[in-house]
Amino acid sequence: MIIHNVMEEAVEDILDKQWENLAVSCHCPECKMDVLALSLNRLxxxxxxxxxxxxxxxxxxxxxxxxxxxxxxxxxxSKVVSACPRHSGGMIQK
Ligand SMILES: [Zn+2]
Structure with missing residues (x-):
């Protein structure tokens, strides 16, 4: 039995389209995944x-x-991630 969360797809889709326009302090893939995870927690x-x-x-x-x-x-x-980016290349380590 496969259970699938379609919200995940919808958020990923919109995030992909809006990512470049978002006012985030960092546009690296790790920060993008953080925004995706945080968004899914809110929805x-x-x-x-x-x-x-x-x-x-x-x-x-x-x-x-x-x-x-x-x-x-x-x-x-994206505001949360911008305020405190957790990517490995940044100042703050995980
Ligand atoms: Zn980053």
Whole structure:
């Protein structure tokens, strides 16, 4: 049985498109993953069990309202990561 969180895909998709425009202090892949993880913690997961359910839930997440909610979570998370980047190349070590 495979359980899949479609919210993960939706956040990844929006983050990919907005990443270059986000006011983060660092645009390295590690900081991007931190923003992704933090955003997912802020958002309600949408678990689905099969392909058809996934399509439906995904369409649901692509409404303007959902996209705005996701983008807000991403912006808030990028502020947290900007204030305290945890990438290995930075000043602060993990
Ligand atoms: Zn970084």
């Amino acid at each position: 309600k997961p949408r678990y689905v069990r099969n392909q058809a359910g996934g399509m439906y839930a995904k369409a649901d997440l692509m409404t303007e309202q959902s996209r705005a909610t996701i983008l807000t979570a991403i912006v808030e998370s």
